[in-house]
Amino acid sequence: MSSYSKLNEFVRLGFNRDGEPLPQVNLAMVYGQRTKLPVTFRILPGSISDVSTVTNLLKGFDKLAFPSMDLVMDRGFYSQKNITGLFTHRHHFIIGVPTNRKWVRGIIDGCQDAMTGPRGYRQLDDDGLFMHTQLLQWPENGRRCYLHVYFNSHQAADDFEQMVRHLMICKNELETGELNKEHERDYEQYFIVKETPVRGRRVDYNDSAIQAFRNRYAGFFAILTSRKMDALDALTIYRDKDGIEKLFDNLKNQLDLKRLRIQSSGRMAARVFVQFIALILLSQIHKILREKSLSGRYSPRLLLGELESLTRIHYHGKYRDITSEVTKSQREILEAFGLDPNTL
Numbered sequence: 001m002s003s004y005s006k007l008n009e010f011v012r013l014g015f016n017r018d019g020e021p022l023p024q025v026n027l028a029m030v031y032g033q034r035t036k037l038p039v040t041f042r043i044l045p046g047s048i049s050d051v052s053t054v055t056n057l058l059k060g061f062d063k064l065a066f067p068s069m070d071l072v073m074d075r076g077f078y079s080q081k082n083i084t085g086l087f088t089h090r091h092h093f094i095i096g097v098p099t100n101r102k103w104v105r106g107i108i109d110g111c112q113d114a115m116t117g118p119r120g121y122r123q124l125d126d127d128g129l130f131m132h133t134q135l136l137q138w139p140e141n142g143r144r145c146y147l148h149v150y151f152n153s154h155q156a157a158d159d160f161e162q163m164v165r166h167l168m169i170c171k172n173e174l175e176t177g178e179l180n181k182e183h184e185r186d187y188e189q190y191f192i193v194k195e196t197p198v199r200g201r202r203v204d205y206n207d208s209a210i211q212a213f214r215n216r217y218a219g220f221f222a223i224l225t226s227r228k229m230d231a232l233d234a235l236t237i238y239r240d241k242d243g244i245e246k247l248f249d250n251l252k253n254q255l256d257l258k259r260l261r262i263q264s265s266g267r268m269a270a271r272v273f274v275q276f277i278a279l280i281l282l283s284q285i286h287k288i289l290r291e292k293s294l295s296g297r298y299s300p301r302l303l304l305g306e307l308e309s310l311t312r313i314h315y316h317g318k319y320r321d322i323t324s325e326v327t328k329s330q331r332e333i334l335e336a337f338g339l340d341p342n343t344l
Contacts, residue, residue, distance in 0.1 A: 029247065062089065072241045095223065096223055
């Protein structure tokens with residue numbers, strides 16, 4: 001959540017997902033996959049990366065006496081330390097793994113010729129993908145886990161284009177000297193840097209490494225699971241995590257938290273807590289609309305607007321309260337939420 005505040009100790013420069021040149025506050029949220037509701041949240045300084053939040057989240061789960069859970073996380077949370085921590089805390093997981101890791105690429109090199117044939121082909125919704133699953137032993141503790149490797153030919157072109165745009169940013173960082181620690185591996189692998197007394201620093205692309213990525217790794221992605229499962233099932237569950245992205249979108253746009261207009265951290269914490277409660281209510285409305293096949297006709301905003309004219313009239317004395325006339329749309333909405341319009 002971006003902010004102009006100079007007095008809030010949580011406001012720090014970091015990776016801004018909205019692409020704004022502003023410092024920000026980060027929000028870590030846990031979301032129930034079956035309930036489709038937010039469960040808990042933590043406010044974090046804006047400079048904290050995703051990968052560093054997992055340890056404290058796991059400690060918080062222990063203190064709140066959470067049961068053993070199946071955590072679904074994108075690859076921004078992957079690190080060897082985090083996987084070891086998940087095993088230690090006895091949580092199962094489904095987590096995306098960056099394909100630029102050396103051990104992942106070794107598995108891709110060993111299986112891609114076999115997997116990109118009819119035996120490895122599977123269909124998920126409108127996507128045709130090639131899949132392969134390999135049993136591993138986690139090096140820190142010898143626990144079993146499973147790496148699921150996927151190849152999508154349509155994604156390959158997008159991956160290479162995204163890679164080119166990323167390398168252009170890295171080249172500018174090398175030329176200006178404003179280096180990003182998270183890009184160190186890319187500097188080393190995809191660039192040739194020469195320092196000369198006369199011309200200074202010269203940065204050029206490592207064309208052979210870039211083409212090797214295009215020919216061998218574009219279009220591949222990987223998921224690591226602690227449970228033995230079919231690769232198609234793992235991908236289906238992993239894609240369901242998009243629900244939490246929709247929660248953040250609702251929080252920032254429908255509930256107006258995209259830009260924090262609060263100076264102190266105390267007031268910010270109170271505002272975010274109220275917004276979190278509102279998000280639970282908004283998420284439940286979304287859920288019921290989907291379950292009752294009404295999401296195509298009503299958004300939460302339209303739904304609340306439709307109920308705006310519904311009024312309860314209270315009389316003093318012996319007269320009973322009465323409810324204003326109920327329209328056909330209002331009756332449909334109330335019945336969807338388990339309310340009887342005749343007994344309001």
